[in-house]
Amino acid sequence: MAIFTVKTRIHSGANSLSWLRTLHGKRIWIVCDGFLAGSENLKMVMGEIAPDNTTALFTDIIPDPPIATVIAGITAMEKIQPQVVIGFGGGSALDSAKAIIFFGRKQGMTIETFIAIPTTSGTGSEVTSACVIGDPSAHVKYPLFDDSLYPDIALLEPRLVMSVPPAVTANTGLDVLTHALEAYVATGATDFTDALAEKAMRLVLRFLPQAYRDGRQSEAREKMHNASTLAGMAFSQAGLGLNHAIAHQLGGQLHIPHGLANALLLCHVIRYNSRDKIARAKYARLSKLCGLANFQSMDEYCVAKLINHLSNLMQQLNMAGTLTALNIDRDRILSVTEAMAAAALRDATLASNPLPAGDAEIKGIICAII
Numbered sequence: 001m002a003i004f005t006v007k008t009r010i011h012s013g014a015n016s017l018s019w020l021r022t023l024h025g026k027r028i029w030i031v032c033d034g035f036l037a038g039s040e041n042l043k044m045v046m047g048e049i050a051p052d053n054t055t056a057l058f059t060d061i062i063p064d065p066p067i068a069t070v071i072a073g074i075t076a077m078e079k080i081q082p083q084v085v086i087g088f089g090g091g092s093a094l095d096s097a098k099a100i101i102f103f104g105r106k107q108g109m110t111i112e113t114f115i116a117i118p119t120t121s122g123t124g125s126e127v128t129s130a131c132v133i134g135d136p137s138a139h140v141k142y143p144l145f146d147d148s149l150y151p152d153i154a155l156l157e158p159r160l161v162m163s164v165p166p167a168v169t170a171n172t173g174l175d176v177l178t179h180a181l182e183a184y185v186a187t188g189a190t191d192f193t194d195a196l197a198e199k200a201m202r203l204v205l206r207f208l209p210q211a212y213r214d215g216r217q218s219e220a221r222e223k224m225h226n227a228s229t230l231a232g233m234a235f236s237q238a239g240l241g242l243n244h245a246i247a248h249q250l251g252g253q254l255h256i257p258h259g260l261a262n263a264l265l266l267c268h269v270i271r272y273n274s275r276d277k278i279a280r281a282k283y284a285r286l287s288k289l290c291g292l293a294n295f296q297s298m299d300e301y302c303v304a305k306l307i308n309h310l311s312n313l314m315q316q317l318n319m320a321g322t323l324t325a326l327n328i329d330r331d332r333i334l335s336v337t338e339a340m341a342a343a344a345l346r347d348a349t350l351a352s353n354p355l356p357a358g359d360a361e362i363k364g365i366i367c368a369i370i
């Protein structure tokens with residue numbers, strides 16, 4: 001038996017933000033980072049909130065949010081006692097809001113409604129039961145999964161992603177691709193998650209290059225925003241895999257942005273997982289559905305075409321292919337490889353990988369991206 005949960009109400013497309021006008025007489029608390037706090041994007045959000053609400057901001061979010069930020073957030077939220085919390089920003093802000101609410105509720109606080117407003121098209125956190133919080137002292141990022149983490153409402157407003165710079169568009173876009181690909185071959189994949197992953201994948205291949213080249217192209221931004229949410233729904237139910245298990249360590253130890261860490265690993269992980277006959281057949285199917293190979297082709301050929309296409313896409317988006325190309329010292333990478341492999345083995349996302357991977361296989365993949 002398989003379960004597919006749809007908990008978050010999604011508003012997508014132009015003027016999705018206007019739903020905020022339905023809020024009246026509420027104490028609203030907005031969680032975001034310092035950049036968004038001073039942006040036109042925040043003005044757009046505030047402009048939709050009726051004056052009979054009271055609004056307060058928490059703007060301390062930083063990329064790859066650490067436990068300390070979550071603790072500071074809980075203290076701040078205790079003072080406000082909000083009825084409505086809005087997570088506003090990229091995955092870092094949305095995940096922080098989730099963790100703050102999660103622990104705040106454990107301390108007895110009542111939050112009626114959690115609204116997620118993503119400003120990057122990447123993590124899908126607006127529809128997932130996941131959040132990723134870092135422990136900088138241990139150099140580890142911990143994914144936490146709990147059904148209570150699903151936002152109640154997601155507002156996918158494409159105007160909010162227009163300002164994302166090209167490098168962040170590329171990184172977050174590759175995060176979407178990785179979510180779709182990992183969900184597609186994951187042990188928890190079903191017809192429901194496959195449908196979501198297939199659509200997400202097709203949208204990314206079609207619209208990411210355009211969103212990267214011209215960030216103000218509204219159709220490309222809207223499609224990428226939808227793709228991110230579709231892929232989030234897919235992996236939240238199907239699971240992720242080896243790619244994210246290692247990417248979390250590249251973030252924790254070497255501070256590589258999450259989407260870029262995934263991108264560096266993607267082709268290597270597909271090659272590794274393709275040793276499994278069922279995973280290979282699924283990658284091949286996706287390759288055919290995306291028009292990268294024809295329907296008569298052998299699975300091996302289809303997977304090779306998929307890897308080739310992804311590799312070309314990353315070059316087109318000017319993404320680095322190795323860690324040393326990111327100016328990370330080779331000796332430094334080697335000095336943390338043992339720790340990264342050990343932590344990847346403990347990462348919660350590894351369990352749903354289609355092919356088991358041990359210490360040697362993980363180190364092999366890390367060495368391949370040095």
Ligand SMILES: NC(=O)c1ccc[n+]([C@@H]2O[C@H](COP(=O)([O-])OP(=O)(O)OC[C@H]3O[C@@H](n4cnc5c(N)ncnc54)[C@H](O)[C@@H]3O)[C@@H](O)[C@H]2O)c1
Binds near residue numbers: 120124
């Ligand atoms: N919860 C999940 O399901 C899930 C899934 C994947 C990743 N994650 C986590 O999410 C985090 C990464 O999130 P992310 O990739 O969205 O990056 P991010 O939230 O760290 O943001 C990256 C940068 O982009 C900036 N930015 C955000 N929106 C912008 C906009 N509209 N215009 C201009 N700049 C903007 C931010 O200020 C920041 O500097 C990581 O911690 C990762 O582990 C969570």
Ligand SMILES: [Zn+2]
Binds near residue numbers: 123244262
């Ligand atoms: Zn991810």
